[in-house]
Amino acid sequence: MTQQDVTRRFPTVGDGSGLFSEDSFSREEVQLALRNRGMPLEALRYAITPAGMHYLLVHFDIPFVEVQDWSLSVGGLVSRPLSLSLDEIRARPARTLAVTMECAGNGRALLSPRSISQPWLLEAVSTAEWTGTPLKPLLEEAGMQDAATEILFTGLDQGVQGEEVQYYQRSLSIADATRDEVLLAYEMNGRPLEPQHGYPLRLIVPGWYGMTSVKWLDGIEAIDHHFDGYQMDQTYRYSQSADDPGQPVERILVRSLMIPPGIPDFLTRGRLVEAGNLVLTGRAWAGPLEISRVEFSEDGGESWSQTQLGAPVSAFAWREWTFQWDARPGRYTLFVRATDSQGNTQPVEQPWNYQGMGNNMVQRVEVLVE
Amino acid sequence: MTQQDVTRRFPTVGDGSGLFSEDSFSREEVQLALRNRGMPLEALRYAITPAGMHYLLVHFDIPFVEVQDWSLSVGGLVSRPLSLSLDEIRARPARTLAVTMECAGNGRALLSPRSISQPWLLEAVSTAEWTGTPLKPLLEEAGMQDAATEILFTGLDQGVQGEEVQYYQRSLSIADATRDEVLLAYEMNGRPLEPQHGYPLRLIVPGWYGMTSVKWLDGIEAIDHHFDGYQMDQTYRYSQSADDPGQPVERILVRSLMIPPGIPDFLTRGRLVEAGNLVLTGRAWAGPLEISRVEFSEDGGESWSQTQLGAPVSAFAWREWTFQWDARPGRYTLFVRATDSQGNTQPVEQPWNYQGMGNNMVQRVEVLVE
Numbered sequence: 001m002t003q004q005d006v007t008r009r010f011p012t013v014g015d016g017s018g019l020f021s022e023d024s025f026s027r028e029e030v031q032l033a034l035r036n037r038g039m040p041l042e043a044l045r046y047a048i049t050p051a052g053m054h055y056l057l058v059h060f061d062i063p064f065v066e067v068q069d070w071s072l073s074v075g076g077l078v079s080r081p082l083s084l085s086l087d088e089i090r091a092r093p094a095r096t097l098a099v100t101m102e103c104a105g106n107g108r109a110l111l112s113p114r115s116i117s118q119p120w121l122l123e124a125v126s127t128a129e130w131t132g133t134p135l136k137p138l139l140e141e142a143g144m145q146d147a148a149t150e151i152l153f154t155g156l157d158q159g160v161q162g163e164e165v166q167y168y169q170r171s172l173s174i175a176d177a178t179r180d181e182v183l184l185a186y187e188m189n190g191r192p193l194e195p196q197h198g199y200p201l202r203l204i205v206p207g208w209y210g211m212t213s214v215k216w217l218d219g220i221e222a223i224d225h226h227f228d229g230y231q232m233d234q235t236y237r238y239s240q241s242a243d244d245p246g247q248p249v250e251r252i253l254v255r256s257l258m259i260p261p262g263i264p265d266f267l268t269r270g271r272l273v274e275a276g277n278l279v280l281t282g283r284a285w286a287g288p289l290e291i292s293r294v295e296f297s298e299d300g301g302e303s304w305s306q307t308q309l310g311a312p313v314s315a316f317a318w319r320e321w322t323f324q325w326d327a328r329p330g331r332y333t334l335f336v337r338a339t340d341s342q343g344n345t346q347p348v349e350q351p352w353n354y355q356g357m358g359n360n361m362v363q364r365v366e367v368l369v370e
Numbered sequence: 371m372t373q374q375d376v377t378r379r380f381p382t383v384g385d386g387s388g389l390f391s392e393d394s395f396s397r398e399e400v401q402l403a404l405r406n407r408g409m410p411l412e413a414l415r416y417a418i419t420p421a422g423m424h425y426l427l428v429h430f431d432i433p434f435v436e437v438q439d440w441s442l443s444v445g446g447l448v449s450r451p452l453s454l455s456l457d458e459i460r461a462r463p464a465r466t467l468a469v470t471m472e473c474a475g476n477g478r479a480l481l482s483p484r485s486i487s488q489p490w491l492l493e494a495v496s497t498a499e500w501t502g503t504p505l506k507p508l509l510e511e512a513g514m515q516d517a518a519t520e521i522l523f524t525g526l527d528q529g530v531q532g533e534e535v536q537y538y539q540r541s542l543s544i545a546d547a548t549r550d551e552v553l554l555a556y557e558m559n560g561r562p563l564e565p566q567h568g569y570p571l572r573l574i575v576p577g578w579y580g581m582t583s584v585k586w587l588d589g590i591e592a593i594d595h596h597f598d599g600y601q602m603d604q605t606y607r608y609s610q611s612a613d614d615p616g617q618p619v620e621r622i623l624v625r626s627l628m629i630p631p632g633i634p635d636f637l638t639r640g641r642l643v644e645a646g647n648l649v650l651t652g653r654a655w656a657g658p659l660e661i662s663r664v665e666f667s668e669d670g671g672e673s674w675s676q677t678q679l680g681a682p683v684s685a686f687a688w689r690e691w692t693f694q695w696d697a698r699p700g701r702y703t704l705f706v707r708a709t710d711s712q713g714n715t716q717p718v719e720q721p722w723n724y725q726g727m728g729n730n731m732v733q734r735v736e737v738l739v740e
Contacts, residue, residue: 024394028637030479030489033403035639040405040566042431052422052564053432060634061412062423109400116637119400161636194422196410264430266531267398267486269405 038123049126060159076221079143098314104209107359132185148222171227206316207288252287256338285318286340408493430529446591449513468684474579477729502555518592541597576686577658622657626708655688656710
């Protein structure tokens with residue numbers, strides 16, 4: 001099937017603008033929310049998220065891969081094309097790195113109007129220890145040619161998006177692809193990848209939003225032009241309208257989250273907290289940058305207090321913050337906000353963009369203290 | 371805090387009837403869909419669902435348990451109350467059993483009007499291999515007294531539901547609790563339970579909907595009366611209105627599902643299938659009963675064809691079905707339906723109930739064949 005074949009095969013959701021203004025959600029959004037999974041915010045207590053609680057965004061279906069039939073091809077503008085089995089990749093030098101990964105669309109459903117897509121609220125972030133082999137030496141071994149300007153990564157996951165039949169594909173500049181921390185990962189938290197996380201092999205690009213870390217890797221290709229595929233030029237853009245090409249979404253922006261204190265109401269997820277002194281805690285991260293400060297507010301952002309920071313889990317992972325809060329009876333909207341080493345602070349009101357990308361507005365936690 | 375304290379603390383969702391007629395969904399439903407997770411239907415290919423793809427329904431927060439501080443109490447109407455560490459439980463006779471578990475609310479969001487709760491479509495089912503120690507010998511060892519009529523199971527997960535502050539609690543009759551297959555499970559698929567699946571210990575009641583298999587077990591108590599807690603008498607009921615006590619939800623009803631063929635459209639999840647012969651496959655289950663027949667229809671239930679059945683994975687787990695389908699160009703709504711060993715067949719139209727429990731209407735898969 002070709003691209004033209006699939007034009008207009010699937011019904012348009014909503015009024016065709018690609019946006020919803022309602023506080024209600026479409027069946028398509030719920031369908032995606034049931035397939036893709038957030039990390040319940042109480043899992044912020046773990047420095048390394050248990051694998052089964054790691055957030056997950058899968059564009060198409062989870063491919064079924066039998067490892068004996070699988071190999072990774074490294075080709076394009078290289079002098080020595082490679083085809084590697086998983087055993088051959090595992091025999092190469094290994095590195096383990098804790099990485100905080102976040103979906104570029106995290107927070108999308110807090111915008112109004114919002115893009116019709118996976119309706120993340122705040123939960124599309126997690127940290128795992130990925131083990132794999134660095135990409136750069138592999139590209140060197142293949143003899144990347146001088147003409148190459150980008151590396152194209154192709155996954156085995158296939159589907160229709162934006163009316164194009166496609167395998168999931170993303171590219172990186174040579175400079176970004178050859179950074180030391182970029183891995184071809186075959187283990188997550190010390191165990192082989194589960195199917196949904198990219199078995200047998202996935203790319204890990206620390207510091208970047210998750211769309212870059214292509215799962216179920218099939219091929220790596222050196223190319224001499226800008227790859228203009230759907231997942232590069234049509235989506236994952238900071239844009240102001242359907243027609244605005246905007247800017248590409250790349251590195252993770254500064255953010256902090258809090259473990260909602262007390263106990264939840266099943267349906268509304270509102271929180272009931274016993275009055276008294278309690279330790280509030282959570283995590284903060286800023287992609288490749290350091291966190292320099294995390295502040296807490298109990299009065300909806302009128303006044304802010306410094307929290308205590310723990311050590312970062314790695315150079316590419318979150319760090320813990322804690323705050324001793326004197327919870328007096330009443331209703332509160334708790335805020336937490338982080339500032340990165342370049343002085344960027346999370347906004348209280350989110351600047352809007354059409355696709356709902358890179359939202360890092362401060363979290364609001366409604367609590368009733370009694 | 372007492373029960374009275376929490377009355378009306380959290381806002382009512384919708385018009386107060388507890389039902390939504392709209393094809394759109396509330397923010398509260400989406401919030402639940404992002405926390406609770408379905409099994410993507412392509413995972414039906416696995417006889418044993420990879421642990422990280424197993425569906426999950428958590429009423430409150432996932433408790434954090436440090437095993438050295440944890441013990442299981444066995445008390446109430448017993449002659450010798452017990453308090454057991456995880457090591458002591460692991461030292462007891464062990465049994466491993468593959469169990470197909472399904473949420474009682476699976477299919478809820480296909481009803482109209484629907485109960486405002488976790489908005490499952492079809493994906494709240496999975497199969498795992500649970501390892502644990504049988505409950506019956508433990509109750510015998512504790513010396514259950516003749517006056518005992520029910521066994522009450524209490525989890526460590528606490529929250530507010532139906533305006534009651536509660537730990538998650540369910541009871542079973544003595545006859546149901548002492549069936550050979552009822553386990554106190556500490557492993558899932560050969561590994562210690564992850565936190566979200568009930569670490570360090572959970573109940574497994576094969577053949578019953580998932581609400582019975584209490585996670586994060588804290589206590590087991592023999593009692594001489596009907597336990598009338600919220601999770602028994604207020605929810606998990608087949609009822610016709612908010613005031614109708616109805617009947618309790620217990621064993622899993624007959625059902626089959628299909629792996630959606632072809633490739634998906636990202637947003638609508640509509641399927642694009644290449645014309646030609648293909649093998650359709652899926653799984654069927656009926657709680658404690660056997661599956662006697664699975665039928666396929668390409669014409670929306672006008673005509674039905676027999677599928678081929680594989681062996682059941684266990685006496686309490688699903689069995690595979692396959693069907694060789696000649697896919698000719700066109701649009702189809704594919705149906706699959708199963709019949710159990712007592713002659714119960716899945717309905718094409720779902721009988722309605724107020725809480726959206728035990729829905730087992732036939733799956734509809736929209737495909738475009740080209």
